Amino acid sequence: MNRILPGRRALLAAAALSGPASAFAQDQWPTRPVRIVVPYAPGGGTDVTSRAIAEALTGRFGQSFVVENRPGANGVVGTEQVSRSTPDGYTFVAQTATHIMARQMQTLPYDPVTDFTAIALMARYPLVLMSSNRAPFRDLQSLIAAARAQPGGIAQGTSDAQSSYTAALFAKQAGIELNEVPYRGSGAYLADLTAGHLPVAWGSPATAAALVASGQIRLIGVSSRERSVYLPDVPTLREAGVQEAEFDGWFGLFGPARLPAAIARQMNQAINQAMATPEMQARYRTLGNEVASLDLEQLAALMREDDARWAQASRNGLIRRSS
Numbered sequence: 001m002n003r004i005l006p007g008r009r010a011l012l013a014a015a016a017l018s019g020p021a022s023a024f025a026q027d028q029w030p031t032r033p034v035r036i037v038v039p040y041a042p043g044g045g046t047d048v049t050s051r052a053i054a055e056a057l058t059g060r061f062g063q064s065f066v067v068e069n070r071p072g073a074n075g076v077v078g079t080e081q082v083s084r085s086t087p088d089g090y091t092f093v094a095q096t097a098t099h100i101m102a103r104q105m106q107t108l109p110y111d112p113v114t115d116f117t118a119i120a121l122m123a124r125y126p127l128v129l130m131s132s133n134r135a136p137f138r139d140l141q142s143l144i145a146a147a148r149a150q151p152g153g154i155a156q157g158t159s160d161a162q163s164s165y166t167a168a169l170f171a172k173q174a175g176i177e178l179n180e181v182p183y184r185g186s187g188a189y190l191a192d193l194t195a196g197h198l199p200v201a202w203g204s205p206a207t208a209a210a211l212v213a214s215g216q217i218r219l220i221g222v223s224s225r226e227r228s229v230y231l232p233d234v235p236t237l238r239e240a241g242v243q244e245a246e247f248d249g250w251f252g253l254f255g256p257a258r259l260p261a262a263i264a265r266q267m268n269q270a271i272n273q274a275m276a277t278p279e280m281q282a283r284y285r286t287l288g289n290e291v292a293s294l295d296l297e298q299l300a301a302l303m304r305e306d307d308a309r310w311a312q313a314s315r316n317g318l319i320r321r322s323s
Helices: 006-028 045-061 073-083 098-104 140-149 161-174 186-195 205-213 261-275 278-287 296-315
Strands: 034-038 065-069 091-096 116-126 128-132 155-158 179-182 200-203 217-222 248-256
Touching: 034 045, 034 073, 045 065, 045 091, 045 116, 045 205, 045 248, 045 261, 045 278, 073 091, 073 098, 073 248, 091 098, 091 116, 098 161, 098 296, 116 205, 116 261, 116 296, 128 140, 128 186, 128 205, 140 161, 140 217, 155 161, 155 186, 161 179, 161 200, 186 200, 186 205, 186 217, 205 217, 205 278, 248 261, 261 278, 261 296
Parallel strands: 034 065, 034 091, 155 179, 155 200
Antiparallel strands: 091 248, 116 248, 128 200, 128 217
């Protein structure tokens, strides 16, 4: 008969307990509320899209998914907080294509690729050029004509790297000089836009949706190659004669690095399933969002592609590095 020494017996007992307990804990995730940090002010496209997804995830998992706005430093403050959080599946950050692009604009306290676990795309979208109702131009052609008549005399508002890039690309390809005014979030420039202090601004359709619906601002251009199926009356930049100025953005969800793969896959599948429901698709139509279902492997490839793309854009002088 084989004898098991007391010390060995204790180790085997501990292993027997820890294995099932660990599996049980993972199977039961989440067991408490989950936080989704939006590193921008309330009311913008990232915020409203994240809240729609959080509501769907709450219903899917039976635990509250709570959106917490942590604006600052163009999204860096809240994003850094998540990069340093415990990778246990209870803290995520909602970001845009700016997340990858930002490393070309400033020195970041984290690596946007290696310090995060990419979870899912929540939506794709073009950017829209919004015009104040008090601005003298009502379409792209009249804006371009006015800008040529007064180089640098017309301001265009931006709030992040992707809107700054699109604004610079538009001006370059249109052969005009506009005065870019960077804001610390879309909520700030929307207030100036509706008040008439700012003539035009760039943002996501979700950012503009409520003000367009209430007639407080106009959409005069869209950055996609083709007209958006959700914004069929808004012309593309190409239609106004501005060639090669297309941009398509995304809203994505990220966790800290070393997040358990099982949790990442559960979240990815749940978000993709939520986007496939008629209810979410109807909600997306009101926001100008497009469904963007990617699995984890496809998403990782997109992050690598974006990283290379924005590095090239920086070399081409289309992304300005802050001082």
